Amino acid sequence: MTTETRDGGDAHPLRSYGRRKGKRLTARKAALVADLLPRLRPDLSHPAPNDVRTLFDRALREAWLEIGFGGGEHLLWQARANPDIGMIGCEPFLNGVASLLGGIDDHGIETILIHDGDARDLIAWLPDASISRAFILFPDPWPKKRQAKRRLLTPALVRSLARILQPGGELRFASDDMNYVRAALFTIGRDGDYVWTASRANDWRERPADWPETRYERKALSEGRKPSYLCFRRR
Template identity: 50%
Template structure:
């Protein structure tokens, strides 16, 4: 993927976000050193296809993917509520990864695997038609027009996700940034594999039942903003 997306001199997708802020507390550092390697779904430096370990993922178990999980509230909430479903969380920000690891340990979650790098280094390595739900929640809005190409929700990502999405898979996008919401609708509309599922305003103004809010979402709601929740369905390959 990423033919038009900015690349670094090594040909990897250019990363503009933060990887770390404050130094991790010793307990969190221990989780990063000891637990993270056990849960990593793939080595970011290697280029090999992802092979699921026995008992994780398809074909036996449903697989969901959360891209840019931040501190992981939504991911750990979902994984705890659905122990029969497996989750891959992807987040290059190590303080956020450490926060999620603390939840994984505390809640004894067995159905979570992680990728602590740019999702664009992972998607092409996942098996075709393997993922049933993909979350992109409150992604960085990159509001300046000259930065819009940095947005993770764009045609190229939709292309790559369409390959790994099962027929009828759901791609859930949420944002409080209305320009990004309009952009997401426009990008999905021109993509042949994804269709917006909304039939009435409540379908995009209200989160789905059982929704676990994210940190950015809670912040936006506290400010009085009204996020939008867009749900796209992957068209069947047969049609």
């Protein structure tokens, strides 16, 4: 649950995302938002269960988390490729949420939950060591110097992810903004609870095979920006 303030912001000091709504939804997507989304939303007004896998309707092996899933292409791909994993996606942009709902409905997926708000609220709610893999793919780069404070990846976020990640769990981060990539390497490296798993340049220059292209990545590549793909293991 994101607490809205009078200026339309949330309880966090700085918003890490842009607009929350885009163009008007189609009738089908509006219906999915009205009917399906409430059934997939974790209820943050009650304490989280000790075992987050029990949030799902069937027995699952692990729970993974995607922060800022955009249109949900990556999350849907992972859910289809890993039917024994429960996925929790966070995205405050309604049109992106609606796109993912369309995919969930098209493919009859029963292993995705959606927090349609600020990921930091969901992370604060999740129990220790409850998530096996977390994805932050192409977070808004906020490239101007005065905007850098809005970036999602801060020492506090890295710390809270270390709390919810299981030992041996994985954090995946990608960006096409080299300043952000450098800042992420510095911030995650300095935390002390993560090991960068790359052993050669291609490990961060090439997208791993179990990681599909995202919409934002395609845009970056078409505009000539080469992304970096960082994988960290939680100690």
